[in-house]
Amino acid sequence: MAFLKIENVAIKGISACVPPLVEENRDIPFYSLEEAEKVIESTGVERKHIVSKGITASDLCLKACEKLLEELGWERESIDLICNVTQTSDYTNHPNVFILHEKLGLKNDCMSLDLYHGCPGWVVGLSAAASLVSHGTIKRALLVDGDNITSVQYGQDRESRPLFGDAGTATALEFDEHAAPLVFQTGTNSVDGVALIHKKGGMREPHTLESYEKELGWLSGDVSTEGVEDLMDGMSVFSFGISTPPRSIKQLCEHYDINIDEVDKLVLHQANLFMVNKIAKKLKMPADKVPSCLKDYGNTTSTSIPLTIVTQCQDDYSGKKQKTIACAFGTGLAWASVYFETERITIPSIISY
């Protein structure tokens, strides 16, 4: 059973940084105004922050880390672990965690871990980083999580273009014997993984000159995506998203005796509003406990949970104790749910890169 209880670890702060460029969904050239309104109504996404050429996830994450360390008053030398989660690395070889370790000026006596995960990434990363901290010798850790997913998105893909945005986040963890335990339920349904997959350009199906020319055309947005094999199967992802996360959260609550009515916030992966609302309804959670940042940021893959906390709940998390259930789901297909308690943590205002 993929349940996990991690003791002696406290979340001390969360920060997020977004690129300054905003794309309005009403301005997307291939939609009529009527179509755009329909898409906005169902996805909940009016606009997204997207990277311009030259900005990557590690840039956004670096800003998020620097601001968080500054507001926490944490010395760089005190960081014993940096764990990075991304699916958009700066380089084909040299994981982003090393770039961040270098740019942050962290000490050599610091463990680095890089996880390649899609939308469940922040929760999965939290389980990994917190586990390492719970041993007690690593006192402070940074969980860094960011994607510039719009850089690898096809400009004319009608399903993904209105949906996705970019962001980088940082989450500070500290060994704390008085901390309430973090508990997790995670799982994997790889049989249906083909619904969210990109095969071309990796080791198994390396690009040829011909395939790479096509790829560049799709990426540029000048070429129609008709005939592309690797597009997201939105219907299958939706079906997975409305069925598995509520089940996972119910299992988590049952296994660890959590009364869901006493939870202050249910922070769901911001897949799209239709899905978020369906999951919340299934769990009978009132809307005011289910924050969403979809309207102004879109689906920012694995960063959507910390980004929602920073942009929608800054006062609640920095001002009072919060009991949170978070659940993320996507590429894999995989999912991860977590329950955690925070005690007035450091939440810097959203940073514009």
Next chain:
Amino acid sequence: MELKDFIQNFADQFDETDASEITATTEFKNLNEWSSLIALSVIAMVDEEYDVTIKGDDIRNSQTVEDLFNAVKAKA
């Protein structure tokens, strides 16, 4: 599960299409109002009413409402 109820539940997902237009043999993807958003509503309806998780292929491989009914029934 009954085909008659399924057709009713299916027709409920449409706003502009009259329920009388939708029968067991209707090729639903040819309906004017059919869209990817209606498809998501149908998936959500199947999840809620029948506790069945259908995939994109179940919709893509079904031509008529009865085809989809059979796909759902096979998983129920």
